[in-house]
Amino acid sequence: MNGSAPTAPRFEAEALADMAGLAARHPSIFRVNWPRRALTVAIVAVLAGLFISGFWALGFSFARIAGGLGKLVEFAGFMLPPSPGSYATFLTYLMALAQTLAIAFLGTLTAAILAFPFGFLAAKNVIPNVFLHFSLRRGLDVVRGVDVLIWALIWINVVGLGPFAGILAVATSNFGEFGKLFSEAIEAMDKKAVEGVASTGGGKLHQVRFGLLPQVFPVIVSQVLYYFESNTRSATIIGVVGAGGVGLHLYEQIRMLEWQHVSFLVLMILLTVAVIDFVSGRLRFAIIGNAKIVA
Amino acid sequence: MSHAIARLPEPRLRALEDAYGAAVAAKRRQVLLGGLVLAALVGLSAWAGEVDLAKFFANLWRFPSYIGDIVPTLRLTHLGEDLAEWYWGLGYWLRLMGETLLIAYLGTMLGGLCAISLCFLAAANLSRSARVRWLVRRVLEFCRTVPEIVFALIFVAAFGLGPVPGVLAIAIHTTGALGKLFSEVVENIDMKPVEGVSATGATWLETVRFAVLPQVLSNFASYGLLRFEINVRGAAVMGFVGAGGIGQDLIESIRKFYYSDVSAILLIIIATVMVIDLATERLRHALIGMESRS
Structure with missing residues (x-):
């Protein structure tokens, strides 16, 4: 309490005046790490160089961007107010939206049911065969690597145009995802519950039913619900290649430059996705609480 | 000396058994009800989705036969020539x-840069205006809910055919997806450095630069790489609607039944996606390792 507490500006001035001393006392803070800095600069330069030359390589030009933006503004003007034109068209769109939901729902469910046994087969702790494990996992990877739109094109060859091909496409592409996720969930489970059931004299089936299933089932259900949400989004566009749902109408209306219809359809999709997200989020929360779903 | 398990008196035992029975019955009823709802939904969707199992099983042979068709004929005696014929357009x-x-x-x-500039405004702990935060979040939601193919279709109408609409469509979708993830990362940072820097009188921009960015940059890069992986898959089908890339050739060969071309292009796509997956996974692990060391 000597009454001469230094004020902030004085501290600053003192510190600045003693910069050389500070640097001498704390060399590790003032030393510049040149190799590290050079590496950072080099990475940023490569990324930025690729970025800028990429625009040039893909044919971006100011004239094209400006012209396109002008057109976009024009389109946005045409989009207002969103309207389906007539009540009959509205009903058609509503039916197409129902089709989209059906594609997402049945596709997810079929994939889940088919992938469930595969999850066990591809799990290291159920079948400890390295060769089988590796080949199953790579097979699932290939299925996953093919986009849902490509699967739709392939299934159209089998069952013809329409939502059924869409269901099969969503089911196939999700089968690859689920097989991987389920087997990981099964690999992550706790062995103790199964051993407990075995110690009371439970058979193999009892062990699976009372030891394994209660652990795995909630995780799997929540993953399936999560994918249902994301499939609702992808099912809206699967119609672009002719596999049913609202995508076909969206594609046609954009091609015919019916912007009021387009904005109406987009609004319908946004609303549906929001509702599905809400419902499935509630269900997921009821099943496993706030736990993390995607590993 | 023997131990006997004490049995409860009959009436209490019965009460407990009844309670157990009721609990099990309630659970069963719940499962049954859930099953009925599910069955009803399946029936309804099967009707709306025009599911035709008879047609499916009648035509199922076409699936393996299609796969058989797209597999090229490779003979051991002329392996070189057969491979050359299969991949006749490799360079292209x-x-x-x-x-x-x-x-x-x-x-x-492009999307990542937009997301970085928007995420600080959408984060609850850094954005000072609730109204701006609400607005930014709704914009991000819109960007990621509308599928990128829809953006691509609209942009093809506005910018013309080619890769330009594809890049813009992916950028907008990426802005929405990464913006949300980035703002969640920003919301989870340690606030002490922020307080420290703002106590020195730093502006909002300086606080973000020196207190927030060092904490979040490795996470940003990791999410960005993950998104790049997803976008490679997305870009591969952009050509379906005329927005550039290999998709245009793929859809043409599928539509025109150029069977061996289908498998050739698909294999290129699958191999590329796998390589990118492995490479980004390596990079992401390196990034996460860097974060835990510092």
Whole structure:
């Protein structure tokens, strides 16, 4: 309490005046790490160089961007107010939206049911065969690597145009995802519950039913619900290649430059996705609480 | 001396058994009700989705036969010639695949830059105006809910055919997806450095630069790489609607039944996606390792 507490500006001035001393006392803070800095600069330069030359390589030009933006503004003007034109068209769109939901729902469910046994087969702790494990996992990877739109094109060859091909496409592409996720969930489970059931004299089936299933089932259900949400989004566009749902109408209306219809359809999709997200989020929360779903 | 298990008196035992029975019955009823709802939904969707199992099983042979058709004939005696015939357009397809990767890269970078500039405004702990935060969040939601193919269709109408609409469509979708993830990362930071820097009288921008960015940058890069991986898959089908990349050739060969071309292009796509997956996974692990060391 000597009454001469230094004020902030004085501290600053003192510190600045003693910069050389500070640097001498704390060399590790003032030393510049040149190799590290050079590496950072080099990475940023490569990324930025690729970025800028990429625009040039893909044919971006100011004239094209400006012209396109002008057109976009024009389109946005045409989009207002969103309207389906007539009540009959509205009903058609509503039916197409129902089709989209059906594609997402049945596709997810079929994939889940088919992938469930595969999850066990591809799990290291159920079948400890390295060769089988590796080949199953790579097979699932290939299925996953093919986009849902490509699967739709392939299934159209089998069952013809329409939502059924869409269901099969969503089911196939999700089968690859689920097989991987389920087997990981099964690999992550706790062995103790199964051993407990075995110690009371439970058979193999009892062990699976009372030891394994209660652990795995909630995780799997929540993953399936999560994918249902994301499939609702992808099912809206699967119609672009002719596999049913609202995508076909969206594609046609954009091609015919019916912007009021387009904005109406987009609004319908946004609303549906929001509702599905809400419902499935509630269900997921009821099943496993706030736990993390995607590993 | 023997131990006997004490049995409860009969009436209490019965009460407990009844309670157990009621609990099990309630659970069973719940499961049954859930099953009925599920069955009803399945029936309804099967009707709306025009499921035709008879047609499916009648035509199922076409699936393996299609797969058989697209597999090229490779004979051991003429392996070189057969491979050359199968991949007759290798150079052309590789150039298209390169274009696809470039579309994915530009879309990810452009979207990532937009997401970085918007995420601080959408984070609850840094944004000072609730109204701005609400607005930014709704914009991001819109960007990621509308599928990128829809953006691509609209942009093809506005910018013309080619990779330009593809890049822009992917960039917008990426902005929405990364913006949300980035703002969640920002919301989870340690606030003490922020307080420290703002106590020195730093502006909002300086606080973000010196207190927030060092904490979040490795997470940002990791999410960005993950998104790049997803965008490569997305860019591969952009050509379906005329927005550049290898998709245009793929859909043409599927539609025109150029069978061996289908398998050739698909294999290129699958191999590229796998390589990118492995490479980004390596990079992401390196990034996460860097974060835990510092």
